[in-house]
Amino acid sequence: MTNIRLSKSVVGIEEKNAVMQVLDEGFLGMGREVQLFENELQAFLKTRNEVICVNTGTSALHLALQAIGIGAGDEVLVPNITYVASFQAITATGATPVLVDVNLDTVFIDLEDAESRITKNTKAIMPVHYASDSQKMDDVHAFAKLHNLRVVEDAAHSFGSYRSGSLVGSECDVLCFSFDGIKNITAGEGGAIVTGDRKIIEYVRDARLLGVEKDTEARYQGIRSWDFDVKEQGWRYHMSNVMAAIGRAQLKKIEAFGSHRKQCAEHYLELMSGISNIEPLNLSYKENVPHIFPVKVLSNNRDELISYLREQKIECGVHYKPGSQLERYKSESHYPNSELLYKQLLTLPLHADLSRKEQDYVFAAIKKFNIGKL
Numbered sequence: 001m002t003n004i005r006l007s008k009s010v011v012g013i014e015e016k017n018a019v020m021q022v023l024d025e026g027f028l029g030m031g032r033e034v035q036l037f038e039n040e041l042q043a044f045l046k047t048r049n050e051v052i053c054v055n056t057g058t059s060a061l062h063l064a065l066q067a068i069g070i071g072a073g074d075e076v077l078v079p080n081i082t083y084v085a086s087f088q089a090i091t092a093t094g095a096t097p098v099l100v101d102v103n104l105d106t107v108f109i110d111l112e113d114a115e116s117r118i119t120k121n122t123k124a125i126m127p128v129h130y131a132s133d134s135q136k137m138d139d140v141h142a143f144a145k146l147h148n149l150r151v152v153e154d155a156a157h158s159f160g161s162y163r164s165g166s167l168v169g170s171e172c173d174v175l176c177f178s179f180d181g182i183k184n185i186t187a188g189e190g191g192a193i194v195t196g197d198r199k200i201i202e203y204v205r206d207a208r209l210l211g212v213e214k215d216t217e218a219r220y221q222g223i224r225s226w227d228f229d230v231k232e233q234g235w236r237y238h239m240s241n242v243m244a245a246i247g248r249a250q251l252k253k254i255e256a257f258g259s260h261r262k263q264c265a266e267h268y269l270e271l272m273s274g275i276s277n278i279e280p281l282n283l284s285y286k287e288n289v290p291h292i293f294p295v296k297v298l299s300n301n302r303d304e305l306i307s308y309l310r311e312q313k314i315e316c317g318v319h320y321k322p323g324s325q326l327e328r329y330k331s332e333s334h335y336p337n338s339e340l341l342y343k344q345l346l347t348l349p350l351h352a353d354l355s356r357k358e359q360d361y362v363f364a365a366i367k368k369f370n371i372g373k374l
């Protein structure tokens, strides 16, 4: 058995041909291909919201926050357990991320803890669809309404997932996807902002192109703007045609990728059912397209298990080290659930190429370790 990958990009001849075509056409930067990808994403989501593509999920979050007016002096509520991108996107605006503890069963932001951390400077909340789950999002919107906050959803994990029968992104206020190499679909890096808010749409379309006004429209027609104006700080955050070509080819595979990831999750749940010290999270695996498959190891030797699995050529990980334990985001305050979860969480391999045989091998190894040790 070769190394079992924790996650990986799954691309084929379709992506290669699409990139070759862009290279042959000779327009590599942002142009028609990006417009087509945005239109196809919107059609896929069956939404009236617009989709605006950028170069990473992190820049999508940064621009979304910037667009709703977040800046220096503002505070944004964010779960303590998330990828560091969520925190950095907040600080990129000059605002302060206020770390919030998470729910023990779902690793979703804990709204009771969030409430206790609200101050007069709190302007927004950024819930994370951890392991692709956003089933409690209605509660976040109710909470935000009550406290007069904007919501920016970090949906980096959950492209292709459903919530209450609707695709994630079809009915949202402001939501960001990531298309980095290992997410549910990739554009070889990439991200998108999904919103129906005209002010945000207009702001983001310019801001991703250094703030050059109406440059998006020009580029989609293959024109460069020479006589333009700039009124706001902008960034070089646009998506390129090369990336969009990969993204378009991947989007055609989302049904296949999604059902494969779901089947893998189901099989893991079956394999796990006989093992008392390993517990799944309480997520909606029927509706989610799981980007990662974290479990809880209910013993004090999770790290030994990780080392053992690595010796067996099984890559695994921990998603994520709490922000409160990172130098830049350190906090005096206590996060009992995050601290416990950081000792228990173990992410098992999951990607669109993972075979049933590999999953069986993972659990055979866990069982072998389990005997007498767990």
Ligand SMILES: *Cc1c(COP(=O)(O)O)cnc(C)c1O
Residues within 6 Å of the ligand: 056, 057, 058, 059, 082, 083, 085, 086, 128, 154, 156, 157, 178, 179, 180, 189, 190, 191
């Ligand atoms: C991947 C990820 C991001 C950022 O996406 P990039 O495309 O890598 O910049 C943000 N939040 C979470 C939770 C992620 O996993």
